[in-house]
Amino acid sequence: MSSEPLGVALVGCGTVGTGVAKLLLEKGDRLAQRAGRSLVLRKVVVRDPAKVRGADVPRELVTTDLAAVHDPAVHVVAELIGGTTTARKVVLDALAAGKHVVTANKALLAEHGPELFEAARKVERTICFEAAVAGGVPIIRALAESLAANQVTALQGILNGTSNFILTSMAEQGTSYAAALAEAQRLGYAEADPTLDVDGSDAAHKLAVLAQIAFGVTAKPHEIEKIGIDTIDAMDIRFADELGYTIKLLAEAWADNGRVALHVAPVLLRHTDMLAQVRGAFNAVQVVGDVVGETLYQGPGAGMMPTASSVVADLIDLAVGRAQRTFAAAKLWSGQSRGFVIEPSETVRSRFYLRLLVLDRPGVLADVCRILADHAISISSVIQHEALEGRAEQTVPLVIMTHYSETGKFRAAVGAIGKVANVAAPAVFYSVDD
Amino acid sequence: MSSEPLGVALVGCGTVGTGVAKLLLEKGDRLAQRAGRSLVLRKVVVRDPAKVRGADVPRELVTTDLAAVHDPAVHVVAELIGGTTTARKVVLDALAAGKHVVTANKALLAEHGPELFEAARKVERTICFEAAVAGGVPIIRALAESLAANQVTALQGILNGTSNFILTSMAEQGTSYAAALAEAQRLGYAEADPTLDVDGSDAAHKLAVLAQIAFGVTAKPHEIEKIGIDTIDAMDIRFADELGYTIKLLAEAWADNGRVALHVAPVLLRHTDMLAQVRGAFNAVQVVGDVVGETLYQGPGAGMMPTASSVVADLIDLAVGRAQRTFAAAKLWSGQSRGFVIEPSETVRSRFYLRLLVLDRPGVLADVCRILADHAISISSVIQHEALEGRAEQTVPLVIMTHYSETGKFRAAVGAIGKVANVAAPAVFYSVDD
Ligand SMILES: NC(=O)c1ccc[n+]([C@@H]2O[C@H](COP(=O)([O-])OP(=O)(O)OC[C@H]3O[C@@H](n4cnc5c(N)ncnc54)[C@H](OP(=O)(O)O)[C@@H]3O)[C@@H](O)[C@H]2O)c1
Ligand SMILES: NC(=O)c1ccc[n+]([C@@H]2O[C@H](COP(=O)([O-])OP(=O)(O)OC[C@H]3O[C@@H](n4cnc5c(N)ncnc54)[C@H](OP(=O)(O)O)[C@@H]3O)[C@@H](O)[C@H]2O)c1
Numbered sequence: 045m046s047s048e049p050l051g052v053a054l055v056g057c058g059t060v061g062t063g064v065a066k067l068l069l070e071k072g073d074r075l076a077q078r079a080g081r082s083l084v085l086r087k088v089v090v091r092d093p094a095k096v097r098g099a100d101v102p103r104e105l106v107t108t109d110l111a112a113v114h115d116p117a118v119h120v121v122a123e124l125i126g127g128t129t130t131a132r133k134v135v136l137d138a139l140a141a142g143k144h145v146v147t148a149n150k151a152l153l154a155e156h157g158p159e160l161f162e163a164a165r166k167v168e169r170t171i172c173f174e175a176a177v178a179g180g181v182p183i184i185r186a187l188a189e190s191l192a193a194n195q196v197t198a199l200q201g202i203l204n205g206t207s208n209f210i211l212t213s214m215a216e217q218g219t220s221y222a223a224a225l226a227e228a229q230r231l232g233y234a235e236a237d238p239t240l241d242v243d244g245s246d247a248a249h250k251l252a253v254l255a256q257i258a259f260g261v262t263a264k265p266h267e268i269e270k271i272g273i274d275t276i277d278a279m280d281i282r283f284a285d286e287l288g289y290t291i292k293l294l295a296e297a298w299a300d301n302g303r304v305a306l307h308v309a310p311v312l313l314r315h316t317d318m319l320a321q322v323r324g325a326f327n328a329v330q331v332v333g334d335v336v337g338e339t340l341y342q343g344p345g346a347g348m349m350p351t352a353s354s355v356v357a358d359l360i361d362l363a364v365g366r367a368q369r370t371f372a373a374a375k376l377w378s379g380q381s382r383g384f385v386i387e388p389s390e391t392v393r394s395r396f397y398l399r400l401l402v403l404d405r406p407g408v409l410a411d412v413c414r415i416l417a418d419h420a421i422s423i424s425s426v427i428q429h430e431a432l433e434g435r436a437e438q439t440v441p442l443v444i445m446t447h448y449s450e451t452g453k454f455r456a457a458v459g460a461i462g463k464v465a466n467v468a469a470p471a472v473f474y475s476v477d478d
Numbered sequence: 479m480s481s482e483p484l485g486v487a488l489v490g491c492g493t494v495g496t497g498v499a500k501l502l503l504e505k506g507d508r509l510a511q512r513a514g515r516s517l518v519l520r521k522v523v524v525r526d527p528a529k530v531r532g533a534d535v536p537r538e539l540v541t542t543d544l545a546a547v548h549d550p551a552v553h554v555v556a557e558l559i560g561g562t563t564t565a566r567k568v569v570l571d572a573l574a575a576g577k578h579v580v581t582a583n584k585a586l587l588a589e590h591g592p593e594l595f596e597a598a599r600k601v602e603r604t605i606c607f608e609a610a611v612a613g614g615v616p617i618i619r620a621l622a623e624s625l626a627a628n629q630v631t632a633l634q635g636i637l638n639g640t641s642n643f644i645l646t647s648m649a650e651q652g653t654s655y656a657a658a659l660a661e662a663q664r665l666g667y668a669e670a671d672p673t674l675d676v677d678g679s680d681a682a683h684k685l686a687v688l689a690q691i692a693f694g695v696t697a698k699p700h701e702i703e704k705i706g707i708d709t710i711d712a713m714d715i716r717f718a719d720e721l722g723y724t725i726k727l728l729a730e731a732w733a734d735n736g737r738v739a740l741h742v743a744p745v746l747l748r749h750t751d752m753l754a755q756v757r758g759a760f761n762a763v764q765v766v767g768d769v770v771g772e773t774l775y776q777g778p779g780a781g782m783m784p785t786a787s788s789v790v791a792d793l794i795d796l797a798v799g800r801a802q803r804t805f806a807a808a809k810l811w812s813g814q815s816r817g818f819v820i821e822p823s824e825t826v827r828s829r830f831y832l833r834l835l836v837l838d839r840p841g842v843l844a845d846v847c848r849i850l851a852d853h854a855i856s857i858s859s860v861i862q863h864e865a866l867e868g869r870a871e872q873t874v875p876l877v878i879m880t881h882y883s884e885t886g887k888f889r890a891a892v893g894a895i896g897k898v899a900n901v902a903a904p905a906v907f908y909s910v911d912d
């Protein structure tokens with residue numbers, strides 16, 4: 045190799061960091077061949093240097109001193125600790141010291157993207173983040189480079205592997221939400237505290253990152269409506285299945301006429317839809333471009349080696365000099381507009397699945413149908429199910445599939461339906477994607 | 479824009495060229511924003527300047543003179559004429575004149591890759607070819623950049639949209655091969671002479687290109703075994719379906735221990751396999767990397783705008799300066815080895831679907847089973863179907879699914895079965911992918 049090696053410091057050596065260290069230490073020849081120069085592990089910063097790591101990191105590289113990355117032989121700092129407080133400081137400090145940054149941290153980007161990217165541009169350094177969205181799926185490069193001739197018009201992603209694992213188990217094994225979550229934890233897919241995964245926050249962070257690339261919008265957390273899977277009832281998965289649909293937690297962006305709606309929610313997809321086939325902890329993103337049409341990217345959404353694959357791809361891009369060009373051209377989080385403003389999902393038109401628990405008395409269906417009609421929502425089908433075991437005897441599930449209506453209007457109708465006598469429980473409703 | 483515009487000459491302005499011209503002429507602002515500088519259409523070389531084009535190309539840019547691309551204001555020549563004779567000259571001439579080259583021509587790369595890439599390296603110019611494989615699907619970037627940390631271990635692609643369209647029609651509408659082909663021609667998916675599409679040649683060219691990137695092997699045409707769909711019988715599609723499988727034309731590469739087997743053939747995929755769901759003229763590639771695991775890329779495999787999307791992505795990469803870095807680092811068709819040699823698919827282990835037409839006499843099944851046993855091939859299931867309408871009365875289809883065996887051994891067994899009395903027609907057999 046003629047060129048100088050690229051020196052890499054890892055800050056954090058947990059799941060992802062260990063995978064990256066393994067690749068740098070065990071696949072050095074391969075990476076050097078791909079990058080045209082060596083990638084050398086120079087420092088590994090952790091909290092507890094005594095902890096046994098899955099990678100055989102030479103002891104003298106391990107430190108608890110965050111300033112160790114200032115070493116002039118370090119050219120890139122990989123922030124792999126997570127969270128938004130220390131991580132933010134680590135990134136700003138690395139940039140100030142003239143290092144490029146690679147991160148897998150979507151929460152950090154969603155919260156501090158503008159500040160970090162501005163800091164990087166000031167010192168002419170680059171931030172790479174392929175691993176931050178959909179783990180091993182190269183969706184960042186797809187949007188930023190491969191689809192550069194396109195304006196994205198729609199984007200739908202299965203971006204949280206834990207949620208998808210749980211939904212797949214519930215659908216295929218008929219397990220309850222609680223049992224599926226426990227299984228996900230046993231298998232290491234879900235954290236001890238899975239809140240951010242199952243309440244849609246993690247997917248919303250990733251959607252914010254994708255929306256920045258695809259639409260140039262900087263979405264604040266509250267601008268992405270989110271409904272997680274933590275309230276999903278097994279009966280709705282079953283009823284949807286009977287109607288020919290699979291429920292998936294989707295992060296969606298719909299662009300129209302300079303406006304883009306962003307939200308995370310469980311959505312009914314036809315069994316034959318490609319996204320409906322994405323099982324277990326896999327992630328997938330469907331991107332519609334105005335030039336190319338529909339494209340799909342799928343792969344493992346998390347895990348040690350898949351995520352490390354993306355982090356190391358970024359390191360190679362930096363070694364090759366590609367990433368610096370992309371960073372300069374893309375002007376992410378710079379306020380450079382693609383002409384889009386964020387609109388509330390109230391205005392998005394959709395079909396809906398509505399499930400009520402009603403007391404089996406005459407007139408309930410008539411009342412519900414009247415309210416929908418009053419909100420100009422037409423019904424495509426109604427199924428009254430048998431009374432459920434273990435529930436109050438006269439309560440029966442009533443499932444209504446609607447034609448297209450505005451989300452806001454539909455929600456108003458649901459509000460009114462909640463006040464009808466003999467409707468026993470809060471209504472459950474999901475968008476239907478046909 | 480501070481930088482100099484990137485001057486583009488199109489050689490060929492048919493389906494793909496017209497799409498590229500439209501983007502350059504109609505989406506100039508967008509492309510300039512993405513590239514950080516303008517992309518300007520300088521010349522359009524065609525055979526017949528009087529022909530009406532779908533894009534509004536200014537008359538003064540159109541010429542029949544191939545030397546027009548020598549204009550110093552042209553920085554990139556996009557070869558979009560197809561074929562391997564004139565196209566080769568166009569590319570060599572452009573490089574000699576100091577231009578970068580973008581091409582959508584897989585046949586050219588498969589036949590002349592080493593010569594063209596050597597020529598480009600000599601003059602320090604870049605050849606880009608995202609559009610040459612799978613049209614709008616960014617599979618070249620995925621392999622060359624996104625998965626750079628990986629050694630690919632397996633690759634399976636639906637790379638010919640015409641074949642996939644025909645197979646989809648046959649499977650879903652139960653049409654004959656001839657009727658499905660006629661429909662594909664009517665809709666503009668298949669050429670007037672569809673030979674290269676349906677006999678597997680086009681997919682083999684694309685596989686040769688992917689194999690160069692993934693394994694560093696330069697596959698000569700005869701090193702890629704190919705079976706097309708032109709001999710497919712509707713009954714096998716039906717029988718496969720009854721067994722839970724979909725037949726797809728796949729281009730496959732299986733790597734093991736420094737050896738890689740390459741072939742194009744119809745393969746039985748489980749209905750639930752992601753590739754089995756790829757319908758109509760769509761393309762998809764599943765790539766298994768030793769670090770990331772299974773990833774999948776899907777999108778439109780051809781057509782004016784999807785293909786133009788990829789060509790223009792290459793132009794933007796050149797304008798940004800990314801493509802030059804990738805080209806220099808990747809050393810494609812340079813003989814730089816990734817340590818793989820091509821092995822004949824004889825040695826690949828697979829399950830098989832075997833369908834015979836036999837005279838319904840005692841002992842035939844026993845004879846066939848004996849031959850398979852003699853070749854150490856064990857049987858997983860046997861179905862004797864009803865006599866087919868319109869065929870000789872006593873001929874019945876016999877379908878045998880085997881367990882894993884070496885392809886070579888299986889073929890030897892099939893040869894022997896062909897000689898059994900009462901086996902009426904040549905055996906039909908396909909790999910089964912579980
Ligand atoms: N896990 C995945 O599959 C995955 C996938 C995609 C993206 N990500 C993202 O990747 C990042 C890392 O995730 P992970 O799963 O690898 O986390 P993890 O397993 O919890 O590892 C975190 C690491 O950071 C170190 N660390 C924490 N605070 C520190 C501090 N103040 N100073 C120095 N070191 C500190 C820890 O040190 P000790 O080891 O000494 O405790 C540990 O090595 C997160 O942003 C996550 O969102 C993860
Ligand atoms: N079509 C697709 O969807 C698709 C998808 C992926 C890749 N590709 C590849 O893209 C390339 C172009 O395909 P296409 O479908 O666009 O072909 P096409 O429609 O047949 O167009 C060919 C163009 O080349 C011009 N041409 C042919 N010979 C020429 C010569 N000697 N000098 C100057 N111009 C010449 C023709 O000029 P006139 O117009 O004057 O006849 C025409 O404009 C091929 O390599 C193909 O494999 C195509």
